[in-house]
Amino acid sequence: MKAETLWEAHHEHIRRFVDHKTHFHPDAEDIVQNVFMKAFARVDDVKDDLKIRAWLYQIARNCIVDHYRKQKRTGELPDQLCFSDEYEEPDLTEEAVAGLKNVIRLLPDKYREALELSELSEMSQKELSEHLGISYSGAKSRVQRGRKMIKDMMTSCCAIEADRYGNIIDYRVMQEEPRLKRS
Numbered sequence: 001m002k003a004e005t006l007w008e009a010h011h012e013h014i015r016r017f018v019d020h021k022t023h024f025h026p027d028a029e030d031i032v033q034n035v036f037m038k039a040f041a042r043v044d045d046v047k048d049d050l051k052i053r054a055w056l057y058q059i060a061r062n063c064i065v066d067h068y069r070k071q072k073r074t075g076e077l078p079d080q081l082c083f084s085d086e087y088e089e090p091d092l093t094e095e096a097v098a099g100l101k102n103v104i105r106l107l108p109d110k111y112r113e114a115l116e117l118s119e120l121s122e123m124s125q126k127e128l129s130e131h132l133g134i135s136y137s138g139a140k141s142r143v144q145r146g147r148k149m150i151k152d153m154m155t156s157c158c159a160i161e162a163d164r165y166g167n168i169i170d171y172r173v174m175q176e177e178p179r180l181k182r183s
Helices: 003-022 028-045 049-071 090-104 109-120 125-132 136-157
Strands: 158-162 168-173
Touching: 003 028, 003 049, 028 049, 090 109, 090 136, 109 125, 109 136, 125 136, 136 158
Parallel strands: none
Antiparallel strands: 158 168
16 A cells, blocks of 8 residues: 555544544644554555554554653653543444434335334344244344345445444445445
8 A cells, every 4th residue: 555545545534533542632743643654664564454544543552652651751641641442433423323313214114113123122033023923033034134224225325434343433424315225
């Protein structure tokens, strides 16, 4: 991957991450520059392009820690500096949930009803089968097909990136209306 491509594709995400983690410290842009200098030097070592963003986040975490270490050799890291294993933007999840609520209404009735009862009302699939008067395997199939339809519609209109735990780390609406694939 070329340095310019890496910068263009990931600079904004890394800058927001560093700003968030350092509480908009005046040196945040310097830290971002260090992240990309280190990344440019080692980008050829990354074998899976799909993992570049996670790799950049790890470099950013390390650069933030290094920055604070250099700043105060004998002191502790500031209390306001918070680290977790994964970066989360709470508003992204809220935005994705709002998108999901808009998409679920576009499902065919039988799938929408099954998902609303099992996922939103937290009804077990066994209870769902009894409520709908269908077999247990039929209820499971209906929920699974509904989930797949939602995933297809969400990915048809949105760019969603999740970490290895399924937490949304990036969410962008690419077009206003999702497409429902008919099979």
